[in-house]
Amino acid sequence: MLKTLSKIGLLVAALAVGTAWLVVLRLKDVPAPLLTVYGLLLAGSVVGSLWPDVLGRLSTRRRVLAFLGVPAGLGTLGLYLAVVYYVTDLPVLLALAAAACLVWAAAALLRGRWAAGVRGARPSRRAFLLGGGGLALGVLSGLSVDLAERQRRAALARGEPERQAAVRTPGARRRIVDDAVRVFPIHTGDTIVTYGQFYGGLDGWEGLNGYVRTLVDKAQIAVPVYAYLIDHPRHGFMLVDTGVNWEQAHDHDGYYDMTSRLLTERDEYRMSPGQDLRVHLARLGYDAKEITTVFLTHVHDDHAGGLRYLPQATVVMDRRDWEHGVSYPYSFDLVKDKLSFPAFNSGAFGAFPTGQDHFGDGSLILLPTPGHSPGHMCVLLRMDVGGVLFMGDTLYTLPHLAVDQVRQMTIGGADTIHQIEAARRIQKLLASDPGTVPLFAHDNTRYQSDLVAAAFDQGVLGKEGLRELRTHMEAVLTPDWRLRPGHTPHYVAPASGTGLGRVEFR
Structure with a gap:
């Protein structure tokens, strides 16, 4: 029962955030037909992640992610880049990507150890690659701060x-000087x-x-x-x-x-x-x-x-x-x-x-x-x-x-x-x-x-x-x-x- 209520709470919160995002995009004059398709992808990926069996043939979270989640994520990124992105966001985006990779790497590492049932199990290849990617993105985020600021200053100059x-x-x-x-x-x-x-x-x-x-x-x-x-x-x-x-x-x-x-x-x-x-x-x-x-x-x-x-x-x-x-x-x-x-x-x-x-x-x-x-x-x-x-x-x-x-x-x-x-x-x-x-x-x-x-x-x-x-x-x-x-x-x-x-x- 508690698990179901938690899922319902997550669903309501996700749909509220998604609706607010769709409203913002409409205010930015994104065409309504495009928003309709995008909104269905968002809603489907959220519902499918919580209750995969609701979507019939997409009966696993892996399939929901592949057929709905990935297109919805790419759509979110594309729409953000089209109507909100600015060069000063680059360091922030890279930092977020770095954090996501590091979290994913940590999750993969813990999952591998749990699956092996041995405390000293070797890190999985996925965790190693994700960790390395996260560190690389973090370095790029730091380097891009100065680049973004220089580009902005050049535009203003x-x-x-x-x-x-x-x-x-x-x-x-000439200034008039009197009382x-x-x-x-x-x-x-x-x-x-x-x-x-x-x-x-x-x-x-x-x-x-x-x-x-x-x-x-x-x-x-x-x-x-x-x-x-x-x-x-x-x-x-x-x-x-x-x-x-x-x-x-x-x-x-x-x-x-x-x-x-x-x-x-x-x-x-x-x-x-x-x-x-x-x-x-x-x-x-x-x-x-x-x-x-x-x-x-x-x-x-x-x-x-x-x-x-x-x-x-x-x-x-x-x-x-x-x-x-x-x-x-x-x-x-x-x-x-x-x-x-x-x-x-x-x-x-x-x-x-x-x-x-x-x-x-x-x-x-x-x-x-x-x-x-x-x-x-x-x-x-x-x-x-x-x-x-x-x-x-x-x-x-x-x-x-x-x-x-x-x-x-x-x-x-x-x-x-x-x-x-x-x-x-x-x-x-x-x-x-x-x-x-x-x-x-x-x-x-x-x-x-x-x-x-x-x-x-x-x-x-x-x-x-x-x-x-x-x-x-x-x-x-x-x-x-x-x-x-x-x-x-x-x-x-x-x-x-x-x-x-x-x-x-x-």
Whole structure:
């Protein structure tokens, strides 16, 4: 009875893992007919290994292995190589093969001794060959580490001439040195997301259900990823977020580990040489090495990727995000010892019950806005004319300020409640202070592409730029934060039926 229950447990576990693997392969666009045949081979080999007599003529485990197990194993290897494999996996694969050979050799040796019934029986030839093969594969695994890393570095180095050419193209500026507070939007490429993830928070895109839909829904759009450079006459050169980096866009599989690759797409990010953070800074007259402080709204990798270029900077972020947020260690590897966690003990600030006056002079206020991540925060900067509120991902775009009509995917439960509360506090702040304008990390409307770009072309928010931004806000949103006609987002599918769609506002 116990043996049967154990087999049933193994069967359930194996089928669960197999089903998850098939789902991942389908998400990677492997054809359904191929997956059907492959799934039958997997199921048959598992069942046949546990109960060989169930499969009739394949009534022994040896036959099940030969006719079902081997094809299923080869299929697994082939599909993995086709949709997941990357060169940095080579040492791991060789190490796994080495371990398998050594285990098999040990099993063969023990079986031979048991069969002979003599403690001093000579090792079998099979055990000797398997052991030797395992040791050889182990050596190859060690040797391949450097080979794989060199190949990856060479692939990345091929982008360096393009970036240098982008720095030298006409239009680069000299840094303006005066007493003005300047802000420069930096477009660090685009991220490919599902339309529902971006705009479907009121249509069921919430929590686990929303996450699953992001994996299977193919209605995708490209949205920008922005960081912001602050040139402050008293506090130096700072960034709000850092965007994505060149490796994320051009070496996605090498940048992320195997698990991350299973659940993401290789074209998740796209970036031209001119959109590289280092190129942007150079063309504005700055150097990445001059950045002293990064205010990270949250730990997600499309906001933290550029930290790889800023090992000298102090990174200011909410402790809750560092301890409980979804972060990728490689992005933080060079700055993990230079983190600064605000205490949020400067008292209430408008609609916010607490905040952090970072420099102690009222020039930059950190505002906790949890929900999108456990420790998400917004950054309020006072400029010579008015102020700017860096939104991070609390709200993606200007239309998202109409939070009861347009909403991004939320985590669900208490996190959704917190995020909506944060959005309403932002509404009150903007309503009470007509001299403050929001700046978004992913705005794909003309507010960002036309008006913000024009207002901050020289980095200084003048009276005219402030007026135009606030006027546009009032043209899009009513005083009670509803969308006016002509500003509701709609998904437009690509004409060919495949590829990226676009967003129209009607």
